[in-house]
Amino acid sequence: MICIVVGVFIYYEIGTIEILSQYGLGTWIAVSTNLIFLSAVSAALIPILFEGLQTAIVKENKLRTDLQYEQARLKASVEELHQKNKELEQFSYTISHDLKEPLRMIRNFMELLERKYGDQLDEKAHSYIHYATDGARRMAESIDDLLEYSRIGRLYNNVEKVDLNSMITEIMEPINSKDNPESVRIEYSDLPRIEAVPICMKMILQNLISNGIKYQPKGQQPQIKISAKEHDTYWEFAVADNGIGIEEEYQEEVFNLFRRLHTRDHYAGSGMGLAISKKIVEQHGGEIWVESKPGGGSTFYFTVQKNMDKK
Incomplete structure (x- = not known):
């Protein structure tokens, strides 16, 4: 101071x-x-x-x-x-x-x-x-x-290039070889070649196509449309059918193990198809969901990450 x-x-x-x-x-x-x-x-x-x-x-x-x-x-x-x-x-x-x-x-x-x-x-x-x-x-x-x-993920894990157009043709061969080749109408074109586990991609497409054929009103011709949309880091696929549809309250439950919405007397199956599909999609770094209305058909969406060989 x-x-x-x-x-x-x-x-x-x-x-x-x-x-x-x-x-x-x-x-x-x-x-x-x-x-x-x-x-x-x-x-x-x-x-x-x-x-x-x-x-x-x-x-x-x-x-x-x-x-x-x-x-x-x-x-x-x-x-x-x-x-x-x-x-x-x-x-x-x-x-x-x-x-x-x-x-x-x-x-x-x-x-x-x-x-x-x-x-x-x-x-x-x-x-x-x-x-x-x-x-x-x-x-x-x-x-x-x-x-x-x-x-899935334990034995089925070898990633290869998969031609989805050829794969769907292969899936439809036993269906089209039946007595009535016009019994199922399926539309698809220009689907991509993607990196995925081939046997797993075949399983998910078989499950979704067979569900679209199986869950139909009596006497109706099954119609299925398969499309793909490319995004920056993943592919988005849609499998749409004209079947009986799924009520909104069950649209998440259908992906659970052994989950069935109908008795075997009406529709055969174990209730494992969509659970297997969900696990396959998760193995490929994607998501699966369904949009549907009772009597208005269902559209199943699933995504597959690109560059799967680097994962």
Whole structure:
């Protein structure tokens, strides 16, 4: 404070100090006074600024440590989830495979029983045999579908260039070779060649086409249209049909495992087709959904990421 007062007196020439004028010390004292003042201010502010900077550094280090910890936890959780999925798929495969043999024995012995002793059995016994063999057959079909589901991403994972036009022609050959080749009308053209797992793409197209053919009002000609739209990083496909449609409340449920909206008496199937399709689409980095109205047909959309060979 004294330095400030002296500096002000000298700067504004308040009063005269003869010795300062004689030796020209006024300017020197003024400069020195300012330097002393600045040093004092610095001495007072630097600890405050340093403390604030130190606090900021401590907080930043804590945030960095917390972030690294959470990233490590997330990585561990993802790895654990992948491991659990692999274990679940292996479990499904093992159980499904082991169940097929006793089912095969049931069917074989029931059929043998009917052939050998059929003339000794009454109508009720024949119906029991039919229920047993039919139940074993349907269970075997469900097991086969479950096995296919477990193979996606585990065995079916080789990415290749896929010509979808040729693939759909191949899918339609057994359908068109039936007695009435005009029973199904399908439209598609200029579909792209994409990078995908061939067997998986064939499975999803087979599922969606067969659903469009199967879920029809009685006596109506199935009409299916397949189209594609290119986006920057993915392809979007649409498979539209003129079938019975799906109510809005079930449009997400239909992609669940073994989810059926109709009894087998009305429409055959295991309820696994769309679940398999969903897993295939997710394997290809995409999404699948349906837009439909009861009685107005359904359009299934799914996307496939480009550059699958780099994933």
